[in-house]
């Protein structure tokens with residue numbers, strides 16, 4: 734990296750799937766980037782490709798967001814490299830299929846740390862810089878899972894309900910500051926998520942997936958909205974869910990990922 738301060742959008746979970754696609758579309762729009770994930774080799778390959786194709790600078794930072802000090806170390810690395818964050822995409826996350834009792838406790842606690850705690854931690858630490866920057870934004874990747882309980886993926890669904898609620902509240906709190914906050918709620922999307930979560934053979938994923946390209950296009954185009962639900966099918970499912978008793982929606986969610 735050269736010594737000129739870099740004004741960049743930070744994307745967590747940029748080594749695969751939706752996060753990688755955020756990096757691609759933001760690069761195409763001319764944004765400098767900070768890419769974050771555990772797999773540094775993947776981040777560096779993506780950074781080289783994007784820098785060769787677009788007139789941008791890309792920094793890569795390896796970080797395991799399941800560690801309690803990850804956000805603090807990440808922000809220290811940004812300061813050391815003189816990077817000012819002008820946009821934050823809290824995208825890193827994972828799920829796992831299984832009952833609360835059957836899944837290892839540490840796996841479920843790591844899920845809360847990555848999907849919830851590190852997201853809040855990073856947001857809090859970067860808000861002062863975001864407030865100083867015109868037209869800055871935060872996109873928190875929630876899920877259609879945020880709208881009902883999910884038996885057989887209880888912690889994952891609860892983590893995404895947190896992300897949705899937190900982002901909606903933050904959207905209102907920051908309305909007059911110029912920082913746009915959005916909760917992106919994708920449904921089943923073609924990425925590494927399903928295999929990581931042991932969900933490839935579920936009805937939810939067999940019923941069809943959206944491309945990461947379409948999900949991210951919608952997210953970036955709608956980033957001033959509090960809640961963004963890409964895809965007509967996902968939107969309809971959520972509206973139908975709102976009209977149904979909770980006992981119906983949670984049982985349906987359980988069936989889709991049995």
Ligand SMILES: NC(=O)c1ccc[n+]([C@@H]2O[C@H](COP(=O)([O-])OP(=O)(O)OC[C@H]3O[C@@H](n4cnc5c(N)ncnc54)[C@H](OP(=O)(O)O)[C@@H]3O)[C@@H](O)[C@H]2O)c1
Pocket residue numbers: 745746747748749750751752769770771772773796797798799824825826827828847874875876877918919920921922923924925926927929
């Ligand atoms: N795909 C779907 O159907 C779907 C639907 C709704 C919501 N979402 C949400 O979308 C987001 C992105 O998921 P995806 O579909 O793109 O899945 P993916 O292809 O599996 O990508 C997940 C990303 O998160 C990163 N990550 C996971 N654990 C991490 C950790 N401990 N520390 C740092 N980074 C970590 C991974 O990087 P490393 O492994 O290199 O660390 C990877 O870059 C997640 O929040 C997910 O819950 C996905």
